[in-house]
Amino acid sequence: MDQVRVAAWASDPIALAGLIDHLQARPEVQVLPGPRRGEAAVLVFAAGRVTPELKAALRAAASETPAAIVLVAGYVDADELPELAACHVVAVLPREAIAGDRLVRSITAAASGKETSLRDLLGQAESLQHTAGGAALSPREVDVLRLMAEGWDTAEIAGKLCYSERTVKNVIYGMTNRLKLRNRPHAVAYALRAGVI
Structure with missing residues (x-):
């Protein structure tokens, strides 16, 4: 089996390191360093959302x-x-695809030259919007929700995450208010349905 030559880009260095680590662990791909991205068959870009910075990076890569x-x-x-x-x-x-086989399947399909229509991209974007509930949660909120789901109280969550109790309460209040959730169990159920915990 020939390896697909891949180069990666992410909106922040930590996400980039995680993406590269994941790809390097897969035998189907060979990760090239950034300066050699011109030799790659497929480029993988990771970002929370489409920003002017991402668009500029995509245009630069395409050129x-x-x-x-x-x-x-x-x-x-x-x-x-x-x-x-x-x-x-x-x-x-979706971001969850990084952890599974879906990303590698998409990379190999892209390397084989499989055509993707705008209609296919529209379907993929719509499925992202349906699962965007998880994207509406910040990493801090997800951390708090995970501990809430395990039964920890406010003081225990604060100690575990090195936050003040006031910060934990503010995170919970902001999240439940923004997403129109009734209480903590409703917030945990929301996160479970969104697949973020």
Whole structure:
């Protein structure tokens, strides 16, 4: 089996390190360093949402190489799809895809030259919007929700996460108010349904 040559980009260095570590663990792909991305068959971009910075990076990559681009994002607006497709984006995946086989399947499909239509991208973006409930939660909120789901009280959560009790209460209040959740059990149930805990 030939390895697919891949280069990665992420909106922050920690996400980039995690993405590269995940890809390097897969025998199907060979991760190239950033300066060699022109040799890659597929580029993988990861971001929370489509920002001007991401668009600029996609345009720069598309001008450097004809490689197909797989975008992993928390949210993509359907109005942005034509611009993404013009930048060689052939697949739009949810962030959860990084942990499973779906990302590698998309990379191998992109490397084989499998055509993706704007309609396919629209379907992928719509599925992201349906699962965007999880994207509406910050990493801090997810950490608090995980501990709440395990039965920890406010003081225990604060101690475990090195936050003050006031911070934990503010996180819970902000999240439940923003998402119109009734109470803590409702917040935990929401996070479970969204697949974030």
